[in-house]
Amino acid sequence: MTSHGHFHWNELMTPDPERAKQFYQKTIGWTFEGMPMEDGAT
Numbered sequence: 272m273t274s275h276g277h278f279h280w281n282e283l284m285t286p287d288p289e290r291a292k293q294f295y296q297k298t299i300g301w302t303f304e305g306m307p308m309e310d311g312a313t
Contacts, residue, residue, distance in 0.1 A: 288305045295301040305313040 283291060292301075292303050296303075307313055
């Protein structure tokens with residue numbers, strides 16, 4: 272469980288993940304780390 276005030280995002284479903292990452296990086300300074308999935312996707 273995350274502490275009060277810390278943001279936790281379980282998953283983001285989007286047709287354009289690169290554009291979504293650019294948006295969140297520019298607007299709130301997030302960074303991203305890929306997570307390998309069982310089907311070979313990241």
